[in-house]
Amino acid sequence: MDTIGRLLVRCPDRQGIVAAVASFLSASGANILSLDQHATAREGGTYFQRTEFALPSGRLDGLRTAFGSDVARTFGMDYTVTDTATPKRVGILVSKIDHCLLDLLWRAQRGDLDVSIEVVVSNHPDLEAAVAPFGVPFVHVPVTPDTKADAEARQAELLAGRVDLVVLARYMQIVSGSLLQAVGCPMINIHHSFLPAFVGAVPYRQAKERGVKLVGATAHYVTEELDQGPIIEQDVVRVSHRNTAADLTRLGADVERSVLSRAVRWHCEDRVVRDGKTTIVF
Numbered sequence: 145m146d147t148i149g150r151l152l153v154r155c156p157d158r159q160g161i162v163a164a165v166a167s168f169l170s171a172s173g174a175n176i177l178s179l180d181q182h183a184t185a186r187e188g189g190t191y192f193q194r195t196e197f198a199l200p201s202g203r204l205d206g207l208r209t210a211f212g213s214d215v216a217r218t219f220g221m222d223y224t225v226t227d228t229a230t231p232k233r234v235g236i237l238v239s240k241i242d243h244c245l246l247d248l249l250w251r252a253q254r255g256d257l258d259v260s261i262e263v264v265v266s267n268h269p270d271l272e273a274a275v276a277p278f279g280v281p282f283v284h285v286p287v288t289p290d291t292k293a294d295a296e297a298r299q300a301e302l303l304a305g306r307v308d309l310v311v312l313a314r315y316m317q318i319v320s321g322s323l324l325q326a327v328g329c330p331m332i333n334i335h336h337s338f339l340p341a342f343v344g345a346v347p348y349r350q351a352k353e354r355g356v357k358l359v360g361a362t363a364h365y366v367t368e369e370l371d372q373g374p375i376i377e378q379d380v381v382r383v384s385h386r387n388t389a390a391d392l393t394r395l396g397a398d399v400e401r402s403v404l405s406r407a408v409r410w411h412c413e414d415r416v417v418r419d420g421k422t423t424i425v426f
């Protein structure tokens with residue numbers, strides 16, 4: 145049974161990258177199944193490539209090591225080599241709002257999202273009963289302004305080294321730079337507006353007051369600066385003057401769920417590469 149591997153690279157653009165990667169994979173006994181690439185400029189830019197390949201089983205670790213000392217070193221590549229048979233481990237941070245959390249749990253349970261949700265951590269106890277049927281551990285870690293540092297230390301204990309991705313599913317606390325660093329893996333947030341519009345905690349109220357004709361949602365990587373992380377996915381839905389702020393919240397919730405699940409899926413399929421403040425999504 146072959147291993148299906150995935151190689152994601154980012155490096156300074158120059159001639160010969162595709163040939164070098166393809167030659168290396170061929171010489172390693174791999175058969176390329178798909179290859180997507182992007183260069184940010186005609187010259188002097190950054191080069192990105194996502195390659196899926198079949199490889200005789202038991203050889204992926206050796207290929208990863210050899211690629212690092214060979215092609216990656218030659219071209220100055222940042223790269224990852226992953227085994228598509230190993231689902232990414234996901235931890236979810238949530239507060240009281242349930243729809244994004246339950247959507248991810250439901251999609252994972254159905255096999256619609258190929259991830260392993262390892263733990264749900266919440267600063268409120270409200271959603272413990274809703275999570276229980278999914279068989280996923282739920283840990284309540286209260287957060288107050290006075291206890292935030294200790295709470296984040298506990299969150300880090302629950303997440304660091306145990307998950308490959310953290311998702312903020314309408315988590316209503318600002319994550320400190322030290323927690324971001326301690327967790328040591330990417331973090332994705334679902335913001336309930338079409339960024340850069342309406343940053344902050346209450347975008348639907350801002351949207352109603354502004355009289356918008358569209359509301360939306362944005363999934364982005366979390367950075368220390370609030371709602372400024374590289375955008376992964378966005379979508380919108382039409383609204384009108386007839387809609388109350390509560391209507392906007394209800395209509396927006398469906399968009400949040402679909403945007404977040406696409407962003408998590410694409411990240412876990414290694415389709416997303418960060419390029420400064422932006423992303424490349426293959």
Ligand SMILES: Nc1nc2c(c(=O)[nH]1)N[C@@H](CN(C=O)c1ccc(C(=O)N[C@@H](CCC(=O)O)C(=O)O)cc1)CN2
Binds near residue numbers: 315316320335345
């Ligand atoms: N470091 C980051 N942390 C968080 C981000 C981010 O981009 N970077 N996104 C937010 C999500 N969010 C809007 O989508 C958001 C959540 C919370 C707040 C906020 O002001 N929270 C208050 C506490 C509110 C409460 O206790 O109910 C606070 O933390 O002081 C703003 C925006 C998630 N975190």
